Amino acid sequence: MNAEFRDAVYQIVGAIPAGRVASYGQVARQAGWPRHARFVGRLMGQLPEGSALPWHRVIRGDGSLPLLGTPSGEVQLRRLAEEGVAVIGNRVPKRCFWAPGEDGRR
DNA sequence: GTTATGACTCTGC
DNA sequence: AGCAGAGCCATAA
Numbered sequence: 137m138n139a140e141f142r143d144a145v146y147q148i149v150g151a152i153p154a155g156r157v158a159s160y161g162q163v164a165r166q167a168g169w170p171r172h173a174r175f176v177g178r179l180m181g182q183l184p185e186g187s188a189l190p191w192h193r194v195i196r197g198d199g200s201l202p203l204l205g206t207p208s209g210e211v212q213l214r215r216l217a218e219e220g221v222a223v224i225g226n227r228v229p230k231r232c233f234w235a236p237g238e239d240g241r242r
Numbered sequence: 243g244t245t246a247t248g249a250c251t252c253t254g255c
Numbered sequence: 256a257g258c259a260g261a262g263c264c265a266t267a268a
Contacts, residue, residue: 173249174248174251176250195249196251
């Protein structure tokens with residue numbers, strides 16, 4: 137994958153404010169790569185453990201967590217809850233999604 | 243070069 | 256609302 141894409145994705149993900157989430161497609165689109173939602177996910181999976189990126193704030197478009205049933209999913213769920221994201225039934229309400237250009241307030 | 247796969251998304255049932 | 260199928264695009268075999 138182009139380093140450009142990787143860098144853009146990192147930038148976008150890092151820009152997501154705490155207590156807010158974004159979908160893969162959303163991140164991909166804002167990074168400038170519209171149809172690469174899957175690759176955002178791939179990058180997350182390839183992300184080093186020590187990375188400071190809030191990968192747990194990146195979820196599916198419908199608000200469900202793709203990692204449910206895996207240890208990473210538990211961690212993600214726990215971190216989101218700690219950041220104030222309302223996780224309902226292993227899912228996040230759309231109102232908690234990150235609006236581009238927004239800080240986190242509504 | 244073709245086939246299979248995947249931290250996805252959309253549409254239709 | 257939940258499930259199934261098709262579309263999408265880079266990687267790997």
